[in-house]
Amino acid sequence: MRLFVNGETRDLPDAITIAQLVAREAPGLESGRGVAVAVDAEVIPRSEWHDTTLEPGQTVEVLAAMQGGA
Amino acid sequence: MSEFELGGRRWGSRLIMGTGGFRSLRAMEEAIEASGAEIVTVALRRIDLNASGSVIDSLRRAERFLLPNTAGCYTAHDAVLTARLAREAFDTDWVKLEVIGDDRTLYPDPTELLDAAVTLVADGFVVLPYTNDDPILARRLEEVGCAAVMPLGAPIGSGMGIRNPYNLSIIVERAGVPVICDAGVGTASDAAIAMELGCDGVLMASAIARARDPVKMASAMRSAIEAGRLAYEAGRMPRKLHAEASTPIGGTAEFRAG
Numbered sequence: 001m002r003l004f005v006n007g008e009t010r011d012l013p014d015a016i017t018i019a020q021l022v023a024r025e026a027p028g029l030e031s032g033r034g035v036a037v038a039v040d041a042e043v044i045p046r047s048e049w050h051d052t053t054l055e056p057g058q059t060v061e062v063l064a065a066m067q068g069g070a
Numbered sequence: 071m072s073e074f075e076l077g078g079r080r081w082g083s084r085l086i087m088g089t090g091g092f093r094s095l096r097a098m099e100e101a102i103e104a105s106g107a108e109i110v111t112v113a114l115r116r117i118d119l120n121a122s123g124s125v126i127d128s129l130r131r132a133e134r135f136l137l138p139n140t141a142g143c144y145t146a147h148d149a150v151l152t153a154r155l156a157r158e159a160f161d162t163d164w165v166k167l168e169v170i171g172d173d174r175t176l177y178p179d180p181t182e183l184l185d186a187a188v189t190l191v192a193d194g195f196v197v198l199p200y201t202n203d204d205p206i207l208a209r210r211l212e213e214v215g216c217a218a219v220m221p222l223g224a225p226i227g228s229g230m231g232i233r234n235p236y237n238l239s240i241i242v243e244r245a246g247v248p249v250i251c252d253a254g255v256g257t258a259s260d261a262a263i264a265m266e267l268g269c270d271g272v273l274m275a276s277a278i279a280r281a282r283d284p285v286k287m288a289s290a291m292r293s294a295i296e297a298g299r300l301a302y303e304a305g306r307m308p309r310k311l312h313a314e315a316s317t318p319i320g321g322t323a324e325f326r327a328g
Contacts, residue, residue: 006116034126036155043154065126067089068113
């Protein structure tokens, strides 16, 4: 299925969960510490990553800490 | 130097350090150490698998309190969403709220800022807003429940120093929450001036990161903030137009030849 991940079109397995997507996008950061996910501009809490399956056409942002400020 | 309270916690250092602009994570870590800062800001961005090393690991190793910011947000909607994402990522309900009006000045957009502050306070956040040096906006931000107000000294990254000390003084005089001078500091004397005006702290990154020797500048800033705060607590002497001798006149010898 086609998803929009961090501004790019991606072909990913059907019914992929957010936890699986994060493991693919951010290997080594699967624990989720320092990582946040929004699906269609809604925050998905880390506790729901395993049970939330993505649907075709959704827009996903996978964000992580970066140096920043002032 | 007295401790200060921010967001219901007591802090020993009055320097809050941004982590942007450093040449490497190592340079950032060394500068944080030299600055003595206990609170450091971090941003949230699309994950970059090519990044060398993790900023989060680096900061956790340094045992600093992470303050996520909403840098790069232009609307209340985006800032609120970013703050909520940061809460998930960093397990904190603190946020340095930035809602920018345009990319040339990086001045805050006052109405979007206030809207975002209202929403985030209602959502249980400890909201630390980066604001214009406007006493009325500062008062409004305090009234809606922000834990501090953080007026700029000059535009972000400009290094122009404290351009309107009178407005900062008015904000300090009226504020019932801590006032943190956020942005504009270019060198140590700027930080000292902000503190002498009565600010409770100073937030900076570029002044340290873009110095020729960031570690040495971090150390200079630490000293300047301590000196400025001590001077504020000590209370400066009044300014006078004319000289006033500090040595008593009485008992002065009279020298006459022959």
